[in-house]
Amino acid sequence: MSDSISSQAALSEVVEAEGHLIDSHIMEQIFDTVVEYNGRFEVDRFYIGKTNSDPSHLRLRIEAPDAAAMQRMLGQLLGLGCTPVDTSDAELGLVEKDCCAPEDFYSTTNHRTMVRHNGNWITVDNQRMDAMIVVTESGAFCRRLRDLRAGDRVVVGMRGIRVIPESKERDRLHFAFMSNGISSERQVDTAVRQTVALLKHNRELGLRTVIVAGPVVVHTGGQKPLATLIRKGYVDALLGGNAVATHDIEAALLGTSLGIRQMDGRQEEHGHRNHMRAINAIYRAGGIRQAVESSRLTSGILYECVKAGVPFVLAGSLRDDGPLPDTITDMNQAQDAYAEQLRGAGLVLCLGSMLHSIATGNMLPSWVKIVCVDINPAVATKVSDRGTGQAVGVVTDVGLFLDLLARTLEAE
Ligand SMILES: NC(=O)c1ccc[n+]([C@@H]2O[C@H](COP(=O)([O-])OP(=O)(O)OC[C@H]3O[C@@H](n4cnc5c(N)ncnc54)[C@H](O)[C@@H]3O)[C@@H](O)[C@H]2O)c1
Incomplete structure (x- = not known):
């Protein structure tokens, strides 16, 4: 793991998720994930959507036995729509050589994704799985490893990333x-x-x-x-x-x-x-x-x-x-x-x-x-x-x- 990830790591985090968490069984998966990584969770707040279009909202405190487990657990939870609660932008790493990402690059899922840049949440274009997110002045884009070019700035670490899993429609x-x-x-x-x-x-x-x-x-x-x-x-x-x-x-x-x-x-x-x-x-x-x-x-x-x-x-x-x-x-x-x-x-x-x-x-x-x-x-x-x-x-x-x-x- 790179220095930037380990320096970010903590044994306790607060994460939030929003969406059709109950009927899409996402909440269940979130809890299971924490347990799977030998972690603990405590529900800070849970609001149940009152109508079929109303989203539910979850705020969860999670703990992991060590920093490495916390990073692995956060990686999984991100894919389930949990975003760490803080106000930081997504961290960007510089591509130094064509087709080579910084070691701690964020690898995408196939779900709709947003990244925080200059204080604003922006939707990532061209969403696909197993890509990197390149951020430019005109937006954020999924790009395959082979399409990375020296000078690109890609999202690294786990901060400032929001994944929105599809819920049952x-x-x-x-x-x-x-x-x-x-x-x-x-x-x-x-x-x-x-x-x-x-x-x-x-x-x-x-x-x-x-x-x-x-x-x-x-x-x-x-x-x-x-x-x-x-x-x-x-x-x-x-x-x-x-x-x-x-x-x-x-x-x-x-x-x-x-x-x-x-x-x-x-x-x-x-x-x-x-x-x-x-x-x-x-x-x-x-x-x-x-x-x-x-x-x-x-x-x-x-x-x-x-x-x-x-x-x-x-x-x-x-x-x-x-x-x-x-x-x-x-x-x-x-x-x-x-x-x-x-x-x-x-x-x-x-x-x-x-x-x-x-x-x-x-x-x-x-x-x-x-x-x-x-x-x-x-x-x-x-x-x-x-x-x-x-x-x-x-x-x-x-x-x-x-x-x-x-x-x-x-x-x-
Ligand atoms: N002569 C040739 O040039 C030639 C011949 C064969 C395959 N290929 C190439 O090989 C690659 C893989 O070929 P592919 O896509 O045929 O093979 P594949 O193994 O990827 O897929 C064949 C699929 O058809 C399914 N299947 C078999 N019988 C079926 C049925 N009756 N109803 C529904 N599904 C059924 C199988 O379960 C399998 O999943 C392709 O790129 C193809 O163009 C080339």
Whole structure:
């Protein structure tokens, strides 16, 4: 631990938290955290919000056995919305070398965060987890380690930082399935109806809807319903890897996905070549957009994206064949392109890709709603485990889910 942290450390602190502390179970977590770090707490003051929109307010005296435990405990409590009561600004440390933060840098959560600077609390922009907070004359911003530049000033220590965890929203009864965490097979109908409601609500709010998709969407027959969703204007961006685009194009050009005939599910003779033939065709056309413009590609998910002007990002991976000329193989560039499309998103549907769904979940602030559809409960749990009721995992076949989703939208 650096000198600045140890000099700040104390065995007793007073912290405050405000929000829907009871029904979001945050108060319980605060008390548990103190006990977990062998600390003691004493409630100085507690005001219970009287209405469903009225926040509660907690003022708590905490004690830790030693200074190191106090720092660890404060670090955890900050993430639960507890701010040490004092009037100091956030402490800033100088970045001396590109991509290197001072040792005691504050590492962000995905929750809305404020820092105190020149006596004012300012909201941190571009909120995401595992970033540093850079403070400039024009504001405070989350910045990844690799984007730090010598001369930047970043928040260090634990003072002057206020984290505002998402609380259960007032629409929680309306979108009850979001507070269930994981929906099992039995609840797929409900999950689809609620996803339709979320799609419409998000559109009404003027927020972006982003789809993250893996190749299993094509393998399970989800290509057509997803293409319909894009054609009908429900999708503002598509994120995925080389495989979803390759198999979508293979299906559009050759009627197979990974060599399996879509019409009867049988293996096509020499079908294993087909995905390479698809990549070859796109290289020949000069790219996916050019293949659509030259009428080489006339249907499918990527075709609809190009036609509707919906941006798509294909992030490369070590597994990729080809890859397609549109696949971004520089991982930093691919992350930047994902982040760009996720800005302004209100809803993200993650469909059958462990890699891309988890990566996307890590980039999002906690107030963006996520519906993660995966056959493996562990993936749905990992993506939706954001402890807030803002994300839900739907454990089911993604092809069936998309089919039902498109039909429900059509029926309405
Ligand atoms: N030929 C290629 O170039 C090629 C082929 C495969 C993968 N890749 C690349 O590898 C990376 C990872 O690929 P990925 O996203 O397919 O793999 P992944 O392992 O990250 O995710 C696949 C997910 O699909 C889920 N799944 C399987 N069957 C399902 C079903 N019926 N319904 C719902 N979910 C189901 C799995 O549980 C898993 O979570 C990607 O970047 C991809 O583009 C490339």
